[in-house]
Amino acid sequence: MTRPLPIGIVACSSEGAALCYRTLCAEAPALMGPHAHPDIALHGASLADYVAALERGDRQAVADLMLDSARRLQAAGAAFLVCPDNTIHEAMPLVRPHSPLPWLHIAEVVADEARARGFRRLGLTGTHWLVRSEVYPEALRSRGIEAVRPGDAERDELGRLIMDELVMGVFRPETTARFLAVIAGLQARGCDAVVLGCTEIPLIVSDANSPLPTLDSTRLLARAALRHALAQAR
Incomplete structure (x- = not known):
């Protein structure tokens, strides 16, 4: 039996990450059957660390936080990554070339x-x-x-x-x-x-x-x- 790819969520703010997780779990059953959804792993660095990097305009520091989450999620079994935070996508050009997993933008x-x-x-x-x-x-x-x-x-x-x-x-x-x-x-x-x-x-x-x-x-x-x-x- 085939299984869907495990999804990794790179969290930034709790509200956005929670909405993404809830949406995955709520909408998957219509496609997969009752109570079913793909395996999901989530990791989030402290929002304060992201905010500090954003306030000083340090895109590399934002990218480093995202890449740390990416590596942790790879170790947890994720096959690809999403980040339900628009703002930190400004660092994505610094993330994708060094990421251990592919991302949806x-x-x-x-x-x-x-x-x-x-x-x-x-x-x-x-x-x-x-x-x-x-x-x-x-x-x-x-x-x-x-x-x-x-x-x-x-x-x-x-x-x-x-x-x-x-x-x-x-x-x-x-x-x-x-x-x-x-x-x-x-x-x-x-x-x-x-x-x-x-x-x-x-x-x-x-x-x-x-x-x-x-x-x-x-x-x-x-x-x-x-x-x-x-x-x-x-």
Whole structure:
């Protein structure tokens, strides 16, 4: 009997990693049968270590943390890796050449979904590090899709709310309203969908309340991991 490839989750924030893990376990039974899901291993370095590296702009230190998790997950039996954290994908060019295992790239997964759904101009939300980076613009540009960033003040405000509240499991109605207002502004600038480019944003924003169709990076990554694990079953 073939078995799906074991999945390794490189965690950064607890909320994003938990949502990815829950999605894998909740959606696998529809593909594999009752209660079934691939083997899953998870490792996360301290979020404080990631934040310290991000604040000093040290991409190599971020990459080193990710690679340490990759090696631990390889030892735990993972066959490939996902990271349900958009921000630290800025270090991925430093990670992939030295990784003991292959990775699915969250922005590439989202970009593929956007192209499949026919979106052409995407608003971008996420931490201030992610929004000012080229992680999504590069992935989208290669697929003929334009990325639109919020203004600098909105970028910094949403970044603060993510780090001070969402990653801590604090979900206030006022914060949700602020995110929705920024998304409405992106809609007014001609965007036809919005990337929820922080793995905690889907905890407060979805198609049910967003002015624009949403691309939920966390769940899209988990679903891509399931498809890959099953397609490469051994």
